[in-house]
Amino acid sequence: MSKVLVATEKPFAKAAVEGIKKIFSEAGFETILLEKYTDPNDLIKAVSDVDALIIRSDKATREVIQAGKNLKIIVRAGAGYDNIDLAAAKEKGICAMNTPGQNSNAVAELALGMMVFMARGQFKGISGSELKGKKLGIHAYGAVGKNVSRIAKGFGMACYAFDPFLKKEDIEKDGVTCLNSAEDLYSSCEYVSLHIPANEKTKKSIGLSLMSMMPKGATLVNTARKEVMDEESLKKIFAERPDFKYISDIAPDCHADLLQYAERYYSTPKKQGAETAEANINAGLAAAYQIVNFIKNGVRTYQVNK
Ligand code: 3PG
Numbered sequence: 001m002s003k004v005l006v007a008t009e010k011p012f013a014k015a016a017v018e019g020i021k022k023i024f025s026e027a028g029f030e031t032i033l034l035e036k037y038t039d040p041n042d043l044i045k046a047v048s049d050v051d052a053l054i055i056r057s058d059k060a061t062r063e064v065i066q067a068g069k070n071l072k073i074i075v076r077a078g079a080g081y082d083n084i085d086l087a088a089a090k091e092k093g094i095c096a097m098n099t100p101g102q103n104s105n106a107v108a109e110l111a112l113g114m115m116v117f118m119a120r121g122q123f124k125g126i127s128g129s130e131l132k133g134k135k136l137g138i139h140a141y142g143a144v145g146k147n148v149s150r151i152a153k154g155f156g157m158a159c160y161a162f163d164p165f166l167k168k169e170d171i172e173k174d175g176v177t178c179l180n181s182a183e184d185l186y187s188s189c190e191y192v193s194l195h196i197p198a199n200e201k202t203k204k205s206i207g208l209s210l211m212s213m214m215p216k217g218a219t220l221v222n223t224a225r226k227e228v229m230d231e232e233s234l235k236k237i238f239a240e241r242p243d244f245k246y247i248s249d250i251a252p253d254c255h256a257d258l259l260q261y262a263e264r265y266y267s268t269p270k271k272q273g274a275e276t277a278e279a280n281i282n283a284g285l286a287a288a289y290q291i292v293n294f295i296k297n298g299v300r301t302y303q304v305n306k
Contacts, residue, residue: 001028001029002027002029003030003051004050005034005050006031007055007058010036010056010057010271011036015281016280017033020288029052044063048069050070051071051072051295052074052291053068054287056078057271060083061085065085068094071092071094072294073097073295074089074096074097076099077102077283078098078283079099079102079107079143079144080098080198081098081304082198084304086304097287098304099287102279103283106274108145108148108151109151110272111273116131118266136152136157136189137185138160138193140194141195142163142195144195144223145193158177159174159175159176160177160185161179162180162184182210183210193223194220194221194222196225202228203228204228204230207233208230216243217245223250234252234258235254238265248266248267251268
């Protein structure tokens with residue numbers, strides 16, 4: 001009988017866990033649950049005899065992967081797979097997958113919510129501004145970026161996007177203006193919403209030069225990854241520009257240094273972009289189906305370490 005470990009330091013909603021268990025029990029698989037663990041050794045121990053692993057932002061390090069003696073597949077129930085040591089998985093012939101698009105609406109709704117929160121003075125009762133008529137720059141136009149543009153248009157925002165991996169027509173068919181560079185995006189938009197993954201090319205890529213280009217009173221919204229920010233630049237821009245605003249779903253390491261600018265800076269206490277029952281059900285069930293399909297039929301759709 002195949003064994004699947006669902007290891008979620010930040011647990012899925014109950015309905016998602018029930019759905020995952022049902023899929024595995026119908027497939028004749030056993031589900032093992034490891035939730036709210038705080039010690040990475042707990043994951044290392046729990047993975048030792050399982051065939052498959054479902055994780056969220058949990059870290060599938062080389063150590064975890066090597067401890068999985070029977071491990072054949074790891075599915076990141078979500079979009080970003082920067083938490084999986086892909087090379088270590090490949091060396092052991094383990095298939096790593098994500099579940100693209102499954103939690104993207106939840107993240108997009110949070111991004112727009114964050115814009116309203118900042119535009120309205122963090123709901124402290126002072127006069128703010130409206131999103132209608134403002135220019136929104138979407139940095140990377142994947143599943144989350146697409147949902148952001150759909151919702152932002154409802155607010156009456158003018159949407160722009162920069163994505164070097166997409167054709168102009170794939171962006172413009174959504175009524176979004178395609179720009180040719182990050183510089184064009186940051187210099188023309190009052191709001192920029194980040195949707196780039198964290199990888200060797202993007203880490204620390206949002207620095208002083210891009211942020212300095214943003215128009216007066218601009219807001220940068222980060223529901224992507226803290227690693228894409230150059231934090232020295234972030235501290236500098238706050239010190240240099242009393243009009244600059246930054247809101248993040250992932251606290252930067254320099255969080256304590258930015259608290260002095262609390263009227264222009266906010267970070268959620270814990271990453272919550274994909275923390276909705278709907279997103280948990282979509283991503284969790286997709287991950288379970290992908291595992292069943294891989295183990296029973298060898299299907300490798302959404303493999304990210306080919
Ligand atoms: C993702 O990459 O899918 C999001 O960042 C959500 O991450 P989470 O599942 O840890 O909330």
